[in-house]
Amino acid sequence: MATIVQKISNKSLSMAGQTFTFDSIADIESTQIDIFQLIGAPLVENCLAGFNSSVFAYGQTGSGKTYTIWGASNASLEECDQQGLTPRVCQRLFERINEEQERHADKQLVYMCRCSFLEIYNEQITDLLDRSQKNFQVKEANWELTASWTGDQLSDHLQDGGG
Ligand SMILES: Nc1ncnc2c1ncn2[C@@H]1O[C@H](COP(=O)(O)OP(=O)(O)OP(=O)(O)O)[C@@H](O)[C@H]1O
Incomplete structure (x- = not known):
């Protein structure tokens, strides 16, 4: 079977005869x-x-x-x-x-941490920390997210499976 993508180095790969360079490339061994x-x-x-x-x-x-x-x-x-x-x-x-x-x-x-966890699928954005929020429009530039979590809340959420 022909190789479609070939890793040349940790920063470059070749595809269809062309070489592309990146900051870094992970591979199947990573x-x-x-x-x-x-x-x-x-x-x-x-x-x-x-x-x-x-x-x-x-x-x-x-x-x-x-x-x-x-x-x-x-x-x-x-x-x-x-x-x-x-x-x-x-x-x-x-x-x-x-x-x-x-x-x-x-x-x-004192540190304040804020995080958002989003999925974009079929041009629909879902807030994965609050699945009731799933109708953000891709075109809207300043949609606001409700996800402002404390470390403990986030830790509990992750331990619950993050759903
Ligand atoms: N590097 C890896 N090592 C071992 N298993 C992997 C690796 N990458 C993916 N898998 C396995 O391959 C399957 C598909 O991966 P995953 O669900 O992460 O894909 P996805 O890109 O999130 O797919 P989708 O877009 O359909 O949600 C899973 O069973 C996952 O555990």
Whole structure:
């Protein structure tokens, strides 16, 4: 069978005779930990520095979006190889916040975290933290989301399966 896409290096691949270059390319050998180190850990540091961060998974059905963003269906918040980005990022984020608060105890740092978890399917946006919110229009530029969660609420939600 002809190879359609060929990985040339960690940053480039060839397809139909053309070479494409990216910041980084994961492949079939990449583990959930690899993806967390590549995307999740820098994202957490970015958030701690006060910047908004987002992860966008795009691909055809069955290509592994849910597996990558969330994890295998049997993965829980407990340590598990199959955990995806979301539980790992949440865990690291709150660990790092505790670390920073302890390190700078004299400054009494207060962090406010806000997160949204959205699915776009058939041009319909669903708020995955509040499934009653499912009629956002793609064209609307300033739709507002209700998802402003405390760490404990988010942690409970993740442990309940996030549905
Ligand atoms: N890297 C991987 N290692 C092991 N299993 C994987 C991997 N990626 C995906 N899978 C498995 O492949 C199947 C399809 O993956 P997944 O459900 O994540 O796709 P999807 O892109 O979210 O699909 P859809 O768009 O239909 O929701 C699942 O059973 C998932 O556990």
